[in-house]
Amino acid sequence: PAVGIVEIASGCMSECTFCQTKISKGDLQSYRVGDIVRQVKTEISDGCSEVWLTSTDNGCYGFDIDSDLPELINSVVEIPDKFFVRVGMMNPMYMPRIRDNLLKSFDSSKVFKFLHVPVQSGSDKVLNDMKRGHTASTFRDVVNQFREKFGKFTISTDVIVGFPTETEEDFEMTMNLLRETKPDIVNLSRYSQRPGTDAAEMVQIDVAEVKRRSKIAYELISDISRENNQKWVGWKGQVLFDEEFENQVRGRNFAYKPIFVNEEPKIGQISSVEITEATNHSLIGRITN
Ligand code: SF4
Structure with a gap:
C-alpha cells in the first residue's frame, strides 16, 4: 500500500x-x-x-x-x-x-x-x-x-x-x-x-x-x-499516485489535491504532471516526464 x-x-x-x-x-x-x-x-x-x-x-x-x-x-x-x-x-x-x-x-x-x-x-x-x-x-x-x-x-x-x-x-x-x-x-x-x-x-x-x-x-x-x-489548471509539479479510486489510480500533489491522469500510473509512483482540466471534485492532468 x-x-x-x-x-x-x-x-x-x-x-x-x-x-x-x-x-x-x-x-x-x-x-x-x-x-x-x-x-x-x-x-x-x-x-x-x-x-x-x-x-x-x-x-x-x-x-x-x-x-x-x-x-x-x-x-x-x-x-x-x-x-x-x-x-x-x-x-x-x-x-x-x-x-x-x-x-x-x-x-x-x-x-x-x-x-x-x-x-x-x-x-x-x-x-x-x-x-x-x-x-x-x-x-x-x-x-x-x-x-x-x-x-x-x-x-x-x-x-x-x-x-x-x-x-x-x-x-x-x-x-x-x-x-x-x-x-x-x-x-x-x-x-x-x-x-x-x-x-x-x-x-x-x-x-x-x-x-x-x-x-x-x-x-x-x-x-x-x-x-x-x-485555479489549478496550468499548474505543473510532482504528484504521488497513492490510491485506487473507482478503478482509477488517484494522485495527490503537495496540497493533497486529488489528481487523475489518462496514463496508467502505478500506485506509489511519483511523476511530474501538468493540470489541464478541473471538475467539482478533482483535477485532471497529464504526465510530463
Ligand atoms: S464532534 Fe464528537 S468526536 Fe469530534 S470533537 Fe466533538 S465530541 Fe469529539
Whole structure:
C-alpha cells in the first residue's frame, strides 16, 4: 500500500451535543510520540510513501501527555526517508493554542498543505448550542492564516445543516461563511438525531426544511469547489499516485489535491504532471516526464 494510517490518539476533550462518537470513544488518550514515530517508520519500511496521522480529534493531541500536535509532526518529519504526512481532522477550538507552532510544522515539505477543520456552522449561536468550543471566526482565522502563509493550501471542513436550533438566519450565516472562506472540500451532513446525544432531546426541524437547506448548501459547495479547482489548471509539479479510486489510480500533489491522469500510473509512483482540466471534485492532468 502507498498509504499508511497511524492512529495517534483515541477519544477527544469535547462534548459536542450532536456527537455519538464521543459516547463510544470517550475521553482523550494520546499515544506517545516515540511510539507513533516507530509506527510511522514501520509503515515507511513496509513501502508506504504517505502516512496519515489520524484520531477522533487531532487538535487536542498530546494535551494529556504534556505534548501537542506540532511537536508530534516535528518528530515525525525528522524521519529521514522520503514520504508525505497527511494531518487528519482537528476541531478548530484548539487552534488558538497550537496555531503558531502548527504553522511552523507545516513548513516541512513532507507535510501536505492540507487541513481538515470541521466548522459545522457559521452561526456562533448554533456553535454554542452544539458545544463546539469555537466561533465562526476561529475557523475564519485558521483559513486566512494558513492560506496567507502557504498560498495554495487545501482547506477541508464539515458542515451540518438543520441542527435543531438553526434558524433560517443561522443557515444563511453558514452559507456566507462558506462564500467568504471558500473551503476546497465541504463534507455536508443533514443533521440527524443520534440516540443518547443532548441534541436529540431538542425540538427538531422539519425534515423537508432540512432537505431544502441541504440542497442549497450542496449547490453552493459545488460552485465553490469548481471555482477553486479551476485555479489549478496550468499548474505543473510532482504528484504521488497513492490510491485506487473507482478503478482509477488517484494522485495527490503537495496540497493533497486529488489528481487523475489518462496514463496508467502505478500506485506509489511519483511523476511530474501538468493540470489541464478541473471538475467539482478533482483535477485532471497529464504526465510530463
Ligand atoms: S464532534 Fe469530534 S470533537 Fe466533538 S465530541 Fe464528537 S468526536 Fe469529539
